[in-house]
Each structure stands twice: as C-alpha cells, then as structure tokens.
Amino acid sequence: xxxxxxxxxxxxxxxxxxxxxxxxxxxxxxxxxxxxxxxxxxxxxxxxxxxxxxxxxxxxxxxxxxxxxxxxxxxxxxxxxxxxxxxxxxxxxxxxxxxxxxxxxxxxxxxxxxxxxxxxxxxxxxxxxxxxxxxxxxxxxxxxxxxxxxxxxxxxxxxxxxxxxxxxxxxxxxxxxxxxxxxxxxxxxxxxxxxxxxxxxxxxxxxxxxxxxxxxxxxxxxxxxxxxxxxxxxxxxxxxxxxxxxxxxxxxxxxxxxxxxxxxxxxxxxxxxx
Amino acid sequence: xxxxxxxxxxxxxxxxxxxxxxxxxxxxxxxxxxxxxxxxxxxxxxxxxxxxxxxxxxxxxxxxxxxxxxxxxxxxxxxxxxxxxxxxxxxxxxxxxxxxxxxxxxxxxxxxxxxxxxxxxxxxxxxxxxxxxxxxxxxxxxxxxxxxxxxxxxxxxxxxxxxxxxxxxxxxxxxxxxxxxxxxxxxxxxxxxxxxxxxxxxxxxxxxxxxxxxxxxxxxxxxxxxxxxxxxxxxxxxxxxxxxxxxxxxxxxxxxxxxxxxxxxxxxxxxxxxxxxxxxxxxxxxxxxxxxx
Numbered sequence: 064x065x066x067x068x069x070x071x072x073x074x075x076x077x078x079x080x081x082x083x084x085x086x087x088x089x090x091x092x093x094x095x096x097x098x099x100x101x102x103x104x105x106x107x108x109x110x111x112x113x114x115x116x117x118x119x120x121x122x123x124x125x126x127x128x129x130x131x132x133x134x135x136x137x138x139x140x141x142x143x144x145x146x147x148x149x150x151x152x153x154x155x156x157x158x159x160x161x162x163x164x165x166x167x168x169x170x171x172x173x174x175x176x177x178x179x180x181x182x183x184x185x186x187x188x189x190x191x192x193x194x195x196x197x198x199x200x201x202x203x204x205x206x207x208x209x210x211x212x213x214x215x216x217x218x219x220x221x222x223x224x225x226x227x228x229x230x231x232x233x234x235x236x237x238x239x240x241x242x243x244x245x246x247x248x249x250x251x252x253x254x255x256x257x258x259x260x261x262x263x264x265x266x267x268x269x270x271x272x273x274x275x276x277x278x279x280x281x282x283x284x285x286x287x288x289x290x291x292x293x294x295x296x297x298x299x300x301x302x303x304x305x306x307x308x309x310x311x312x313x314x315x316x317x318x319x320x321x322x323x324x325x326x327x328x329x330x331x332x333x334x335x336x337x
Numbered sequence: 338x339x340x341x342x343x344x345x346x347x348x349x350x351x352x353x354x355x356x357x358x359x360x361x362x363x364x365x366x367x368x369x370x371x372x373x374x375x376x377x378x379x380x381x382x383x384x385x386x387x388x389x390x391x392x393x394x395x396x397x398x399x400x401x402x403x404x405x406x407x408x409x410x411x412x413x414x415x416x417x418x419x420x421x422x423x424x425x426x427x428x429x430x431x432x433x434x435x436x437x438x439x440x441x442x443x444x445x446x447x448x449x450x451x452x453x454x455x456x457x458x459x460x461x462x463x464x465x466x467x468x469x470x471x472x473x474x475x476x477x478x479x480x481x482x483x484x485x486x487x488x489x490x491x492x493x494x495x496x497x498x499x500x501x502x503x504x505x506x507x508x509x510x511x512x513x514x515x516x517x518x519x520x521x522x523x524x525x526x527x528x529x530x531x532x533x534x535x536x537x538x539x540x541x542x543x544x545x546x547x548x549x550x551x552x553x554x555x556x557x558x559x560x561x562x563x564x565x566x567x568x569x570x571x572x573x574x575x576x577x578x579x580x581x582x583x584x585x586x587x588x589x590x591x592x593x594x595x596x597x598x599x600x601x602x603x604x605x606x607x608x609x610x611x612x613x614x615x616x617x618x619x620x621x622x623x624x625x626x627x628x629x630x
Binding site for chain 1: 342343345346347349350352353354356357360361362363364365367368371428431432433434435438439442443444445446448449450451452453454456457458460461469472473502506507510511514559562563565566570583584587588591592597600601604605607608611612615
C-alpha cells in the first residue's frame with residue numbers, strides 16, 4: 064500500500080505538543096542545574112542567563128558520589144550475574160531432565176511470581192537483623208536473589224527451543240552433564256541472557272525500598288538512596304538537588320543508549336513468552 | 338548410571354531452591370505465623386492472639402486508607418495507562434518524520450528510578466514560588482495556586498497521573514511489538530471489502546492486541562498494588578493518610594513501630610488481595626482473548 068509508505072506529516076504536527084509535554088520534566092531539571100536558587104524561584108522554566116557549572120562542583124564536594132556509584136555498581140553487577148547464573152542453572156534440569164518431581168519443583172518456583180516482596184518484608188527484616196546482614200552490601204544482594212525466579216522463567220521458555228538431540232549427542236560423545244551445560248547450553252542462551260541482564264539491571268539499579276530498609280550508613284548508600292538523603296538536606300536549594308538528580312540519571316541513560324535495541328527486544332521477548 | 342545422571346542434573350537446582358526458600362517462601366510462612374501473634378520484634382516471649390491482628394487492621398485508619406488508596410491507584414493507573422499506551426502504540430506504528438524521536442521520548446520516563454521521577458514532579462507541582470505548574474497557571478490564566486499535593490483529591494490525582502506519565506511509554510512499546518506482528522494481509526483484505534480505518538482498528542487491530550493486553554494489564558495491576566516510591570516521594574503518604582500505600586503501612590507499622598504482628602497480618606491480607614485480583618484479571622482476560630479470536 065502506498066498510503067502507509069508515504070510519511071504522514073500531519074502526525075508530526077499533532078504529536079509535537081504531546082512529545083514536548085512528555086519531555087518537559089527532563090528539560091526542566093537540566094536547565095535548572097545551571098541556575099542559582101534565586102533565578103530558579105524567579106523563572107523556573109526559562110533558559111539560564113549564563114553557563115554556570117558551580118552546582119556541579121558543589122554536588123561533587125557535598126555528596127560522596129563516586130562511592131555511591133561504586134556501591135550501586137557492585138550491588139547491581141554481582142546480584143545480576145548471580146541471578147542470571149542461578150536462574151539459568153535451574154532451568155537446565157527442569158527442561159532436560161523432565162519428570163514428575165521436576166514439574167512439582169517448577170510449580171513451586173513459579174509460585175514466587177505471586178509473592179510480593181512486601182509480604183515477606185517483616186520476617187526478612189528480622190532475618191537480616193539476626194544474621195547481621197543489615198547495612199552490608201552483600202546482605203542486600205541476598206534480598207535480590209529472589210529475582211532469580213524471574214530469570215528462571217525466562218530461561219526455561221527459551222531453553223525449550225533447544226533441540227533435545229543436542230545434549231544427547233554430547234552425552235554419547237562422552238561429555239558430562241556439567242560440561243554440556245557450560246559448553247553447549249549456556250552459550251546458546253545468549254539472547255535471553257542479555258534480556259534477563261537488562262531487566263534485572265534496571266530493577267536493582269533503580270530500587271529504593273530495599274536499600275532504604277537494609278542500608279543505613281552513608282558509606283553504603285546507593286545512588287538512588289543518596290538522592291533520597293539529599294532531598295532533606297538540600298530542601299530549599301532546588302538547583303543543587305536537580306544537579307544531583309541529573310548526575311545520578313547519567314549512568315542509567317548511558318546504559319539505555321548502549322542497550323536501546325536490546326531493551327526494546329527484551330520487552331518484546333519477555334512479553335511474547337510471558 | 339541413569340540415576341547418577343539424573344542426580345547430576347538435580348544439583349543445578351540447589352542454588353535456586355536454597356535462595357528462594359530461605360528468602361521468599363520461609364519469610365512468607367513466617368509472616369503468616371507472626372500475623373497470629375503479638376510479637377513486637379524484640380522480646381522472645383509472645384502469645385498467640387488468634388485473628389486479633391486481622392480485626393485490628395480494619396480499625397486502623399492508616400491501614401484502611403492505605404488499602405483503599407492502593408486499590409484506587411492500581412485500578413486507575415491500569416485503566417489510564419492502558420488507554421494511553423494503546424493510543425500511543427497506534428500512532429507510533431504509523432509512518433511520520435519524527436516517529437523515532439517520539440518513540441524515544443515516550444520511553445524515556447521508564448528508565449530512571451520512580452523515586453527520582455517523583456521528586457522532579459514534586460518541583461513542578463510544588464505550591465511555593467518555584468512550583469512550575471502554579472507559575473504557569475498564574476501567568477497564563479491568572480489562576481491562584483492549586484494545592485496539587487496537599488489537598489486529598491488533588492494529591493490522589495497527581496500521584497496517579499505522574500505514574501501514568503512514567504509508565505505509558507513502556508507499555509506502548511509492548512503493544513507496538515504486537516502491532517508489528519499483525520500481517521498486512523488482513524488490512525488489505527479489509528480495505529478491499531471497503532472497511533474504513535476505524536472499522537479496521539476495531540475488528541482487526543484491537544482483537545489482535547488482546548494477548549498483549551492480558552500481559553500489560555497484569556503487569557500494571559500487580560505493579561500498581563506494589564506501588565511505593567511515587568506517592569512516597571511526592572506526598573510522603575499525605576495529606577493525613579490519603580495517599581498512604583499498603584507498602585508504606587507495612588514499613589511504618591512493622592519496621593518503624595515494630596508491631597510485627599499487625600504488619601504481618603497486613604502483609605497476608607495484601608498477599609490475598611494480589612492473589613485474588615491477579616487470578617480474576619488473568620482468567621477474565623484470557624476468556625476474552627478466546628472469544629475474540
């Protein structure tokens with residue numbers, strides 16, 4: 064049809080204001096990082112009169128940003144890698160060693176989807192306190208391991224598309240169960256592994272509730288937690304707060320730009336299989 | 338030999354079974370156990386109090402408010418986001434010059450943490466001098482400042498709209514994926530039969546989107562029930578307990594006030610709400626999918 068191939072410029076005109084309104088909050092925080100509190104109070108929406116990067120210098124002086132960035136990075140990278148590994152490993156026997164027991168184990172694991180984190184919060188708080196895991200970066204990682212059930216679900220769906228003959232042939236060739244997983248199955252899971260990594264990275268990196276409850280000291284704060292703490296301290300200094308926000312948003316936006324194609328593919332893949 | 342192989346396979350399940358049982362299932366069971374006691378988190382001595390905590394829930398103004406606001410939030414964000422996301426997906430599926438930049442713009446708000454997005458909106462909705470929306474209202478319409486975050490109805494509305502802004506683009510991408518899977522043949526056949534654009538949307542596009550809707554609505558509903566960050570950052574749950582969420586109540590009563598029994602009863606009620614609503618929604622929508630195809 065020629066009609067769909069021709070570009071519809073009327074849509075450009077109609078969508079322009081909608082797009083502008085949607086983007087407006089991002090515009091607002093960026094322009095205000097270059098102003099003083101007085102300027103912001105006077106005209107929050109206008110472009111800054113001069114390029115003044117004082118706020119950026121001040122934020123780096125007042126907030127231990129590099130340390131928090133490191134904390135977020137460590138927590139995210141280790142939790143996500145473990146979740147992906149544990150989830151992929153669990154899918155392997157469920158798919159290739161199917162049987163009554165494993166069907167029951169699968170049902171047991173998938174029930175985890177229906178258990179909201181909040182439901183387990185009070186006992187988890189007690190458990191974490193009892194084992195001195197509060198205010199430890201690795202303590203928080205235990206909390207995130209529940210996410211491996213979601214990875215397991217994604218991996219299981221994908222693994223079913225691998226022909227059964229493949230591991231069977233490898234067994235005949237003398238390959239062990241361990242060898243098959245690490246050398247054959249796991250490398251074949253690459254596309255869904257990328258999806259799982261993206262989903263879980265966005266979740267762990269952006270999470271606020273668990274760090275708020277389980278990390279107390281400023282030394283252990285994640286970037287999101289640092290924004291929360293600063294909200295009280297910089298109460299009246301909106302430009303300074305906006306500057307912190309912009310800096311904190313940069314890593315996740317870089318991640319988005321690098322992964323853009325895969326993120327969209329991941330949503331699609333997850334949705335189609337879900 | 339076969340048994341040994343089977344055993345080697347099963348070893349791969351051990352890590353997930355350990356973490357899932359210790360950090361999800363065991364705490365759920367313990368929540369249920371705590372909910373029947375007057376455990377305060379510290380003293381080793383506590384008694385079984387039967388269903389007292391469950392009765393208390395419905396006498397606690399903060400909790401009742403938390404449940405009703407959370408339900409209102411979950412249902413209205415689900416409906417509004419779905420309508421907006423489908424409309425957006427239909428538009429973004431068409432061919433226009435700024436299509437790609439618009440896709441990026443609408444997806445942008447789903448990348449950062451909800452806490453940060455809500456703080457940015459707090460700046461826009463603030464009643465003080467720099468409150469951007471009130472400044473616009475004053476300069477353009479000469480209207481007085483509106484208490485966007487401190488009047489009960491407006492606060493509820495504001496938190497819901499910010500959540501819709503943050504989520505619509507993500508769900509539009511989900512619908513867009515399904516739209517692109519619909520074969521062009523259907524539309525060609527329909528236009529030969531003389532169906533106009535609207536008739537085509539109604540009898541081809543929307544039925545084909547039914548499976549996407551089941552998934553998207555499930556994600557929105559469960560996500561909405563678990564909401565915490567956006568109302569917490571925008572209104573702190575206020576005014577009064579008007580925008581208190583279930584999660585906030587559990588944290589407040591359980592961890593701040595160490596009423597483990599009461600907060601656990603709240604958790605179990607929450608679990609049952611999530612279970613019932615999800616089951617109801619998925620079964621209804623799957624039946625609808627079958628009818629439409």
